[in-house]
Amino acid sequence: MSAGSNNDAKLFARGKVAELRLELNSSGGKKDKAFSTKRIALKKIVANMTMSNNDMVALFPDIVGVMGLPSLEIKKMCFLYLVNYARMKPEIALKALPILLSDLEDTNPLMRALALRTLSYIHVRQFVEAAAAPLKHLLKDNDPYVRKTAAFCVAKLYDHDRHMVESSDLIDRLNLMLRDENPTVVSSALAALMDIWERSESIKLTIDYSNASKIVSILPDCSEWGQTYILEALTSYVPQDTSEAAFLADRIAPRLSHTNSAVVLTCIRVILYLMNYIDSEKTIASLCAKLSPPLVTLLSKGPEIQYLALRNALLILQRRPEVLRNDIRVFFCKYNDPIYVKVTKLELIFMLASERNIKEVLTELREYATEIDVHFVRKSVRAIGKLAIKIEPAAKLCISSLLELVATKVSYIVQEATVVIKNIFRKYPNQYESIISTLCENLDSLDEPEAKAAMIWVIGQYADRIENSEVLLEDFLDTWADETHEVQLALLTATVKLFIQRPTKGQELVPRVLKWATEDTDNPDLRDRGYMYWRLLSSNPTAAKSVVMGEKPAITAESEKLDPVTLEEMCLAVGTLATVYLKPVHTVFRSARQRRLQDSPALQKTTLPSYQAMQAAKLVAEQNGTSADALAARAQAHRAGRNGDVLDEAGAYFASVGGQGFTNGAPTTAVTPGEQPGQMYVANQGQGLGTMQPTMHVQSEGNLLDL
Amino acid sequence: MLSGVLLFNQKGELLIMRAFRQDMRPRLADVFRIQVISNAQIRSPILTLGSTTFSHIKNENIYIVGVSKGNVNAALVFEFLYKLVGLGKSYFGRFDEEAVKSNFVMVYELLDEILDFGYPQNTETETLKMYITTEGVKSERALEDSSKITMQATGALSWRRDNIKYRKNEAFVDVIEDVNLLVSASGTVLRADVNGAIEMRAYLSGTPECKFGLNDSLTLGAAGIEPSVGGPVGNISGNKATKAAAGSVTLEDVSLHQCVKLSSFTNDRTISFIPPDGSFQLMNYRATENVNLPFKVHAIVNEIGKSKVEYSIAIRSNYGPKLFATNVLVRIPTPLNTASTTHRASQGKAKYEPSENCIVWRIARFTGQSEFVLSAEAELTATTTAKQWSRPPLSMQFSLLMFTSSGLLVRYLKVFEKGNYSSVKWVRYMTRAGSYEIRF
Numbered sequence A: 001m002s003a004g005s006n007n008d009a010k011l012f013a014r015g016k017v018a019e020l021r022l023e024l025n026s027s028g029g030k031k032d033k034a035f036s037t038k039r040i041a042l043k044k045i046v047a048n049m050t051m052s053n054n055d056m057v058a059l060f061p062d063i064v065g066v067m068g069l070p071s072l073e074i075k076k077m078c079f080l081y082l083v084n085y086a087r088m089k090p091e092i093a094l095k096a097l098p099i100l101l102s103d104l105e106d107t108n109p110l111m112r113a114l115a116l117r118t119l120s121y122i123h124v125r126q127f128v129e130a131a132a133a134p135l136k137h138l139l140k141d142n143d144p145y146v147r148k149t150a151a152f153c154v155a156k157l158y159d160h161d162r163h164m165v166e167s168s169d170l171i172d173r174l175n176l177m178l179r180d181e182n183p184t185v186v187s188s189a190l191a192a193l194m195d196i197w198e199r200s201e202s203i204k205l206t207i208d209y210s211n212a213s214k215i216v217s218i219l220p221d222c223s224e225w226g227q228t229y230i231l232e233a234l235t236s237y238v239p240q241d242t243s244e245a246a247f248l249a250d251r252i253a254p255r256l257s258h259t260n261s262a263v264v265l266t267c268i269r270v271i272l273y274l275m276n277y278i279d280s281e282k283t284i285a286s287l288c289a290k291l292s293p294p295l296v297t298l299l300s301k302g303p304e305i306q307y308l309a310l311r312n313a314l315l316i317l318q319r320r321p322e323v324l325r326n327d328i329r330v331f332f333c334k335y336n337d338p339i340y341v342k343v344t345k346l347e348l349i350f351m352l353a354s355e356r357n358i359k360e361v362l363t364e365l366r367e368y369a370t371e372i373d374v375h376f377v378r379k380s381v382r383a384i385g386k387l388a389i390k391i392e393p394a395a396k397l398c399i400s401s402l403l404e405l406v407a408t409k410v411s412y413i414v415q416e417a418t419v420v421i422k423n424i425f426r427k428y429p430n431q432y433e434s435i436i437s438t439l440c441e442n443l444d445s446l447d448e449p450e451a452k453a454a455m456i457w458v459i460g461q462y463a464d465r466i467e468n469s470e471v472l473l474e475d476f477l478d479t480w481a482d483e484t485h486e487v488q489l490a491l492l493t494a495t496v497k498l499f500i501q502r503p504t505k506g507q508e509l510v511p512r513v514l515k516w517a518t519e520d521t522d523n524p525d526l527r528d529r530g531y532m533y534w535r536l537l538s539s540n541p542t543a544a545k546s547v548v549m550g551e552k553p554a555i556t557a558e559s560e561k562l563d564p565v566t567l568e569e570m571c572l573a574v575g576t577l578a579t580v581y582l583k584p585v586h587t588v589f590r591s592a593r594q595r596r597l598q599d600s601p602a603l604q605k606t607t608l609p610s611y612q613a614m615q616a617a618k619l620v621a622e623q624n625g626t627s628a629d630a631l632a633a634r635a636q637a638h639r640a641g642r643n644g645d646v647l648d649e650a651g652a653y654f655a656s657v658g659g660q661g662f663t664n665g666a667p668t669t670a671v672t673p674g675e676q677p678g679q680m681y682v683a684n685q686g687q688g689l690g691t692m693q694p695t696m697h698v699q700s701e702g703n704l705l706d707l
Numbered sequence B: 001m002l003s004g005v006l007l008f009n010q011k012g013e014l015l016i017m018r019a020f021r022q023d024m025r026p027r028l029a030d031v032f033r034i035q036v037i038s039n040a041q042i043r044s045p046i047l048t049l050g051s052t053t054f055s056h057i058k059n060e061n062i063y064i065v066g067v068s069k070g071n072v073n074a075a076l077v078f079e080f081l082y083k084l085v086g087l088g089k090s091y092f093g094r095f096d097e098e099a100v101k102s103n104f105v106m107v108y109e110l111l112d113e114i115l116d117f118g119y120p121q122n123t124e125t126e127t128l129k130m131y132i133t134t135e136g137v138k139s140e141r142a143l144e145d146s147s148k149i150t151m152q153a154t155g156a157l158s159w160r161r162d163n164i165k166y167r168k169n170e171a172f173v174d175v176i177e178d179v180n181l182l183v184s185a186s187g188t189v190l191r192a193d194v195n196g197a198i199e200m201r202a203y204l205s206g207t208p209e210c211k212f213g214l215n216d217s218l219t220l221g222a223a224g225i226e227p228s229v230g231g232p233v234g235n236i237s238g239n240k241a242t243k244a245a246a247g248s249v250t251l252e253d254v255s256l257h258q259c260v261k262l263s264s265f266t267n268d269r270t271i272s273f274i275p276p277d278g279s280f281q282l283m284n285y286r287a288t289e290n291v292n293l294p295f296k297v298h299a300i301v302n303e304i305g306k307s308k309v310e311y312s313i314a315i316r317s318n319y320g321p322k323l324f325a326t327n328v329l330v331r332i333p334t335p336l337n338t339a340s341t342t343h344r345a346s347q348g349k350a351k352y353e354p355s356e357n358c359i360v361w362r363i364a365r366f367t368g369q370s371e372f373v374l375s376a377e378a379e380l381t382a383t384t385t386a387k388q389w390s391r392p393p394l395s396m397q398f399s400l401l402m403f404t405s406s407g408l409l410v411r412y413l414k415v416f417e418k419g420n421y422s423s424v425k426w427v428r429y430m431t432r433a434g435s436y437e438i439r440f
Helices: A017-025 A036-050 A054-067 A072-085 A090-103 A109-121 A125-138 A144-160 A162-167 A170-179 A183-199 A209-217 A224-234 A242-257 A261-275 A281-300 A303-319 A339-352 A358-368 A374-390 A392-406 A411-427 A433-441 A449-461 A469-478 A485-501 A509-519 A524-539 A541-548 A564-573 A577-581 A609-624 A628-644 A649-655 A666-670 B027-037 B074-092 B097-102 B104-114 B125-131 B143-154 B239-243 B262-268
Strands: B002-009 B014-019 B046-049 B052-059 B062-069 B170-183 B189-203 B209-214 B217-220 B248-251 B253-256 B271-273 B278-287 B295-304 B308-317 B324-333 B338-345 B349-353 B358-367 B371-380 B394-401 B410-416 B424-438
Touching (some): A017 A036, A036 A054, A036 B014, A036 B104, A054 A072, A054 A090, A072 A090, A072 A109, A072 B104, A090 A109, A090 A125, A109 A125, A109 B143, A125 A144, A125 A162, A144 A162, A144 A170, A144 A183, A144 B143, A162 A170, A170 A183, A183 A224, A183 B143, A209 A242, A224 A261, A224 B074, A242 A261, A242 A281, A242 B253, A242 B262, A261 A281, A261 A303, A261 A564, A261 B074, A281 A303, A281 B253, A281 B278, A303 A339, A303 A564, A303 A577, A339 A358, A358 A392, A374 A411, A392 A411, A392 A433, A411 A433, A411 A449, A433 A449, A449 A485, A469 A485, A469 A509, A485 A541, A509 A524, A524 A541, A564 A577, A564 A609, A577 B074, B002 B027, B002 B074, B014 B027, B027 B046, B027 B052, B027 B062, B052 B074, B062 B074, B074 B104, B074 B125, B097 B104, B104 B125, B248 B278, B253 B262, B271 B278, B295 B324, B295 B394, B308 B324, B308 B358, B324 B371, B338 B349, B338 B358, B349 B371, B358 B371, B410 B424
Parallel strands (some): B217 B248
Antiparallel strands (some): B002 B014, B046 B052, B052 B062, B189 B278, B253 B278, B295 B308, B308 B371, B324 B358, B338 B371, B349 B358, B394 B424
């Protein structure tokens, strides 16, 4: 089998129907026993099919004509054509049905399987109906290859016509196949059942302990894909007894050493799932210890798998912080990592950063802050600022790192640093004012609204300590008319703050700004706030002071965490697409069937994040004297609210970085009609996991640190 | 699972489109072309639009795309796409635009076989080659043949054919390690680890049962169990080195080929397996402790004003004097506005590569326990933008035979077979540079 022995590249060209028809129907002479003229014609047709040359439909009768020839290669190409075009010309396609049906009876098992596979791909009523009867026999065929094909065939027919399948006994028969002696057949039947289950609320998939135990025992004999299907099915097993869960987890743990990442990640999913039903802390700890190494090992695979592993690490870390606790260094970026890998590594580094490793982390982040990719640099700067808020003892270190970066005078670094320093002031009021002067040196380089607003906030807040605060503010006010509303709002508030703290300096500015804000603008927010200040200042200056300069709620770095309910749900989906977006499954995929932890005597309710959150809320409620009922209602509402909130928490803390990147929501209209238009998620597309849809929240709202 | 598979060339022309479910529409190919191929800003291998997700990888000059609806197992999708590339390589020698175009019917045939309703089926090359061949028609097979194939394709030993015969029974074992290093500007090792692979070429008759023995003392994942408290983690020469008794190796984690009996590995660390015929990767492993770094790099880089950068790079080899590394290549980044460079190397040749913005220093043969030095200067042109030079890290490439950074050793390889033949085994070790980076 020499490499590239075929050279069909020349056949890969646009052809005309008439010519191809002639070629297909030419006998090719007596010597042409292998039908090579016809084969070449067919290859050309297949090529044209790929190029979406829909003229080819016209050849349908001719194709049916050659389908019966005794050549497997010709047959396969005809079948491919049939699968492609049968829907467009069902009446002609029907002529091929007898050929397919007779092939189902062929003595060669490969042929029977091929015919069955092809027949069940065709979305034409007669084909689907014709498939049902022979399928029943083929499910019991004596060849395992045919049986596994038949198993998938049930799921395919269900996709075509669920009522027909539900009213027949096909699903029961499929169930019986779980007792097949051949491991591939069992795993295929499971995959088919899971596929049906995913799409139908009326079907319940329950696996008891003896079944679970049995399918686990055939794991070693299955292909890597079969192992994945079996592991996926195991999340439908609800342990009734904590020792069962522990035992099963122990038995599947060897799969963590498999070289296929699908097996590994799915195995991690099942182990995480089973841990919810295990009471022994020791067992949990030993299982957790087993999860870290394989996750890290996935980082030596292709970048796409690395990315997936990293996203899942972000998730797992929140549920089981003991996993990966000691592994921060493996997440340091390599210079050549693709940007999506780098950005996720950065998020992980942020999450794993602690008082113990902060020095190392800061050195690393400062290194990133000098890289080329602007978006990545900004995130790194922002991460340093967030660390100052997250790890209080390290605030000083973080701030000095930020100041070093400000000293580079690179515009976007300075602006990013300004934004985070504002948050640091919020977190630690009256502690680090000495750095204000450094910030003031760089006023001129600020040209982004967010950075400007941050700086203006600082000036307003510390108007009494910045000597020339009124001059600085005036500079900003010069361009009032050109500023965005965000900046105008900040200017308005800052001017009022200045007036309250230093009335002599502010008395000139305030009326001017209030006039602008109330009369020269068409932005209702600005006007409302302007009037509010105006009335406040004119009616009760003391009240104005306590309102404007009042104490602000403390900020924390907690906002990057997923809420407990989502976290619980996401852990049942480790390795799936939703984990890339770190959003509740049904906000990304509306039709996806929801998975929940099923209750059982073994379920360790007290250790579930949702339960713990509930308890914590209750405690607060009791202190505040709220009734528990009201609380429960509120938790419910909170949950509903969260579920609807497309802005995910994990990505959001980084999400507010600049508006650059991918904001083009329009092309979604190109998607097939019938899908929800406009719902578009692009992971790491310029802004963490922000969503692009204009009707949803503005991205910066997700960032609680911007209060 | 997968709704369809698409293959595109770099220009966005469709090479292959196969639908496996009704929800796969031809228009989705256009969507991918517009949203990903012609979008320079795309920064993720996964794109979800509505409920449709496109997961893609690139190989040579083609895009390989899996289209799916709903929340599918993303790991499975990517592993499958990689597997498709692997199959293509094994069938056609390589898997690029030309190979796909020359064999497009075959690719369709393969796809039909390895995916059913979008679920990956048997993807073992050995089995597939039994009935999907490049050599024209093989339809009129004897019936026994077919059932043999179907047994093979669904059986527990799908990776190995029956009746393999060799006159000379041989097995070659290659231990190949990629050592990764990241050193900070101040000279501290930020990370040093090894990604190793044991590759095997087995030419053995019948159904041989192989047993594989590594170092006498093989520890697995010690770091995962005992949390190291206090101090910076993972220091290479520190307290952990004391554990490195001679002949022992600590592997952080291993992953094993489908053919290895995972349960017996978990129980007593024996690697026993029935190998596929020909070459395959038996095992991957990762080591982070006691990593022997073959080269120590000392780099001094000074930016003198705005017109000149001075380099002094010293590289010392840290392995036995009898060994030597070959194809040693050091990339020394230069600022973007470099006009010219001068350099002097005590060994090998250095050359400025303007297109890569670096000085490339090549040393064909680097003997153990020696040190070579390069001094260089880069003259800079004046620029209007005073953008800072980002100082990307210096990187190295090399390959070093008969040396493993992790200290892993193959103690024995035993072959048991009914025929009781004797077999010859060969073991080779090689350490290469993975991502060997030194910041300055």
